[in-house]
Ligand SMILES: Nc1ncnc2c1ncn2[C@@H]1O[C@H](COP(=O)(O)OP(=O)(O)OP(=O)(O)O)[C@@H](O)[C@H]1O
């Protein structure tokens with residue numbers, strides 16, 4: 001897997017440079033077009049449309065390669081002792097700034113005295129954001145996004161629940177695979193859960209899912225608690 005990660009990082013690097021050139025050329029031609037440089041051309045509208053397509057498709061490629069990079073980076077992380085409650089709180093702050101869905105209510109319940117875990121705060125925040133973003137996407141007509149963190153035996157559990165569209169049973173075995181997506185082209189790359197799964201496995205944790213079509217979905221993160229007495 002480490003070899004796959006290095007390969008992905010190398011390929012992404014090689015692809016991102018020409019992609020940046022393609023976008024920059026399209027943008028430059030578009031701004032000349034907006035200044036009227038091509039007004040005499042009988043194909044002005046085609047030109048405008050094609051340049052827009054080149055720019056947006058290059059952007060789409062860039063979000064796929066960046067997703068791959070995240071995926072391959074999940075192996076090199078910095079572990080410190082952290083409180084997942086703080087990680088969740090900062091993830092929720094970021095999500096509420098996005099204000100993508102005004103009809104969604106956030107309901108966050110973090111147990112007092114939650115036991116600490118050992119982990120990379122940035123990666124764990126990324127995992128929670130990936131789950132919450134999926135939950136928001138699933139609640140097309142609004143709903144409640146619930147995040148509950150609690151201790152169970154020697155583990156810390158985080159449940160991310162939505163009352164959205166749910167996952168078809170035949171899709172459940174596929175959702176953690178890289179590039180599996182049911183979202184329309186340009187909306188999803190299918191890397192969110194694969195990255196999330198990689199991050200949690202690397203932390204010695206697990207990611208489970210329970211879903212009912214038309215009712216909603218719960219993703220459960222389980223991480224080993226740090227025993228402060230043994231440190
Ligand atoms: N909370 C959820 N409710 C309903 N379906 C979900 C939920 N979370 C994930 N899925 C399903 O799993 C698929 C894969 O999710 P994943 O996060 O890996 O990719 P994505 O959201 O499609 O794209 P990306 O996260 O890369 O933008 C989604 O396309 C969707 O079909």
Ligand SMILES: [Mg+2]
Pocket residue numbers: 130133134188191192193
């Ligand atoms: Mg996603």
